[in-house]
Amino acid sequence: MTVGGRTLNYNPATYFVMSVDLPAVGNVFPDNVTNAPYLAVSLTPKPEIIADLLDKIPGTGDASLYHSGFSVAPVTRELLDAWIRMLTLIRKPDEIAALAPAYEREILFRVLQGPLGWMLREIATPETHLARIYKVINWIKTNYTQAIRVEDLAEMAALSVSAFHRHFRAITALSPVQYQKQIRLMHARLKLATSGENIMNVALSVGYQSHTQFSREYARQFGLPPSADLKKISLSHTRN
Template sequence: MASHARNRMTETGIPRVAMVQGKIPEHELNAVYDPMVNLILRGSKTMTVGDQTLHYNPASYFVMSVDLPAIGTVRPSASGEPYLAVALTLQPAVISALMADLPECADKTRTKTEAGFSVASVTADLMDAWVRMLRLMERPADIPALAPVYEREILYRVLQGPQGSMLRDIAIPDSAIARITLAIQRIRRDFAEPLTVEALAQLAAMSVSAFHRHFKSVTALSPLQYQKQVRLLKARTLLVGGGKSVTSAAFEVGYESPTQFSREYARAFGLPPGRDSEQILAKYAEGVR
């Protein structure tokens, strides 16, 4: 099954399931990640969101319940085998339908807003469900009938684990995470536009203080820090893949001052934008992945 995966997220033919293998370019690991359950099969990964860093390997799995800008680093296994991981993108409608069949899940509520990302230990039951899901890659004719069943089982196992509350919040329309997600979607769509915390709080139907508190609890970032991360990640894509100049990229992502853009870019990625993009393109030219 690993032969299907490349060093970027590769579709498997199974809805919402993708795989990745090998040495992934650093700038592709620095991205806005969609809500997902991520399981490592070989190697290890480090994810940094805001000021929080999480480490996980084949003994653990990662759940992200909201779109988050993060910095990732992957490593091969101790024996030198390439990094290999699989991800299931989370869809609220699927989780909601599962919860409707499991009323006890809806009764478990949290008394406070927690981070929208975490790591937990893999159980034998969860791994077994994943193995049966991935075996469908060898039997594509079975995917329409069995993939939805295995997806529900994977989600069920996560719901029963320590991160189940995050999945429940995704499926409850009026939960804090669901309302914060509305603001996140607005930031991602209009990241280049001036946005105020007041307008985002109104969209989330929260007071400004409550919105700021919940947003930072969920994402480990303030709303404006989140917007800045999205802008810088988009600018990096424009510089590397779009052939934009530093000034053009700065203006396109919403900066009024190229100088400020360069300063914040260097703080985020370790190099000024021009040098950073040149280094990335040089690695591609040399075939370094």
């Protein structure tokens, strides 16, 4: 999976934590031995549960080992067991209300105990640099069509411009402008694939004023210009 400017590999023996919403592009490599389909599960943590757990457990991972909003770690037997119990509830819907909250809490507890626990800790701690950058990222996601000034974003994060740049890039592997660009392009690709709008209208709708710039940056991001990529997507849908 490519997240920001970093490429990370993960497999059935690992799990990942994404502490901020980052643009990501992934490839799935099938298991040539079992031919089993790709299956993934995810959990969006509730900060209040994390905060409560933090009052009850010791260390939560070493932040010096990881430097971004996305990291991978080996899965433990205890974490896997908690997930299995959670997923088994699909077959027992009458038990979900009673047991799912406890299993969710255990999953978060196991992650907090592991090497990526610091990432959850920072989500639940309002004054950390991660929490401040998270606030800015949410603003960019909501207002991605607007022009941005780094000075305004730094003020929103209550950081100097230089400190804001440094922490934003450390967490996302992107500059704020690059992050906004990737968000725009992700939305544009989704619109091209689903809306039926022409390419220029899609470019305008996500904040671009220049068709040439849009096509150039789209091709750099996805490997094909918008028109060729749209044909590829349409052909894929036809085959399926």
